[in-house]
Amino acid sequence: MALPENRKRARSDDEKEARRGAILQATRVMIEAKGFEGITMNAIAQEAAVSKGTLYLYAASKEELLLALFVDAMEQVVARIEAEATADTLADVLVQVPATTPLFLPLLARLFAVIEKNVADEPLFENKRKMRDMGMRVASVIVRLTGAPLDQARAASMTLMLAMRGAAQSDVLARRDLTGIPEDLHPMFTKENFVTGYSVAVRMILAGLTRS
């Protein structure tokens, strides 16, 4: 991901892409290490072994870095759903793939309220279009595997997205260590909270589909 040993500046497009990749990877590392609220541009710069100014040659803001990570993760999710889902496993795959794609849930949980609020219009629009397209691809999978009519599949796909967004929120609170949390609230603070809640929604939504 880094530049060749004896090169300090990225001049060609390939080199720029490599540097951008290194910066994104450094961002991932920092999220892993410090948690989502702990990341700072200084720390990312240090991890990527560049100066802070350089970060701003490759992303207009901290949030555009995070948006780029989200777009990556979202593409992985949809690609995996297309590849892995069968008629028998559709519901399971729709739940498990988002739950297990690295960084997808924490990024989705913060997409609207945190990330998109400081992104310029152009990348924002581009991301919105991409999300719409992803929704369509999921609708196609639903049509292919259930035989439902396209308009129903589209409505189901949009509703799935809604529920997934809602369920992803609980990822923010999820803690590895539940000590200090009252017994009766444990279910709300476990890592499994997303899967538990979203499973129910997925099954309800898919159950409403009819064959065309």
Next chain:
Amino acid sequence: MALPENRKRARSDDEKEARRGAILQATRVMIEAKGFEGITMNAIAQEAAVSKGTLYLYAASKEELLLALFVDAMEQVVARIEAEATADTLADVLVQVPATTPLFLPLLARLFAVIEKNVADEPLFENKRKMRDMGMRVASVIVRLTGAPLDQARAASMTLMLAMRGAAQSDVLARRDLTGIPEDLHPMFTKENFVTGYSVAVRMILAGLTRS
């Protein structure tokens, strides 16, 4: 909401409650005026005609102020649902009440990712319990109006909450003025986005209920 004319300090519990109310109201005013991202503690203090330090006598952080506003709004929402819903109008009421209760959607959209992230454990736990209770009250309404068995009503209520959280996210992007936004993306940026998306979800979820 303010203290009596010639009193500058709140000594009794009543006076403290009044001051707290004034601070919360000032926060509402500032959100209205500057938008959610534009609010600052300095501005709230000025609007409430107290010093910044005083704010911290009544709330441990900016986010605890916002959490208090959310709890208020949430209580209004559930109370209105209980009061207004009938067997015929249940779906409509479940959509319209959240959509029309002041500040409810913007606060819900930011509840997990923005507000709760800077709230001490105790108020956080209290809020979680309150939300769980609200969910139970909605489940009761569903039982009463549809005759569905309690466990089904509970699952439906939890799923409704999920979908509502997801749908509320779109409120963050909603703009009054759509100029500058590409035609094809207009639906995603309108104020009606919440109602449009959530209606579908509510009807799907309620349709799955059976009479006991």
Next chain:
DNA sequence: CCTATAAATGACTAACGGTCACATAAATCC
């Protein structure tokens, strides 16, 4: 009126995202 209590103040600090004048690596030219 005097004293004790605690509510209120606001200058100050720390932290962080973002900027920009300047330094210099690397490509290009002769």
Next chain:
DNA sequence: GGATTTATGTGACCGTTAGTCATTTATAGG
């Protein structure tokens, strides 16, 4: 291969804002 040009990279600096705390003073009680 030296000179010139281009634009990448740098990091000290800035503005903003949440939050703190030593100090002030309104109010209650004696």
